[in-house]
Amino acid sequence: FLNVRSSSSRQMAQFSRRALRGLLVLLSCGLWCRTGRADSVMAEATPEDLLIVGAGYLGRRVAQLWREKPKGPKAKVVAATLTEKSHEALRQEGLDPILASDLKASKLKFSQVVFCAPPSRGEAGDYAKSVTDALEHLVEGGIGVF
Numbered sequence: 001f002l003n004v005r006s007s008s009s010r011q012m013a014q015f016s017r018r019a020l021r022g023l024l025v026l027l028s029c030g031l032w033c034r035t036g037r038a039d040s041v042m043a044e045a046t047p048e049d050l051l052i053v054g055a056g057y058l059g060r061r062v063a064q065l066w067r068e069k070p071k072g073p074k075a076k077v078v079a080a081t082l083t084e085k086s087h088e089a090l091r092q093e094g095l096d097p098i099l100a101s102d103l104k105a106s107k108l109k110f111s112q113v114v115f116c117a118p119p120s121r122g123e124a125g126d127y128a129k130s131v132t133d134a135l136e137h138l139v140e141g142g143i144g145v146f
Contacts, residue, residue, distance in 0.1 A: 045111070048069075050077045050114065054117025059117075063095055078095070079095040079096065082100055109138070110142065111142040111143065112142060113135060115145065
């Protein structure tokens with residue numbers, strides 16, 4: 001483990017890269033399933049596609065590393081956000097933004113779901129529900145990372 005108090009920024013960066021690579025390994029080891037038609041953003045999710053709930057710094061780094069994988073350039077990365085404030089920037093990064101409320105109303109399913117959203121100022125139960133809602137978009141046998 002890394003002692004954050006005595007770590008240099010270089011050590012922290014190396015730890016962050018290792019952690020993100022480990023996350024991608026976890027995501028790459030799942031069962032790949034084709035999904036049916038969806039109502040929003042994309043007609044069909046493929047095994048290479050990824051849903052990121054919470055497209056802040058961590059979510060964007062995961063998306064970048066995901067797209068660097070051999071099949072990554074073909075993969076769609078759907079980034080769920082609470083507001084449209086960052087949608088244009090996400091599009092410029094090659095991501096497909098969607099409002100969390102629109103995602104919840106859709107029937108989109110993914111083989112990989114990464115939950116990167118921080119807790120809001122609301123109650124703890126709201127955060128647990130947000131995680132549960134995100135995992136509803138995971139295909140059976142898929143991989144969810146929290």
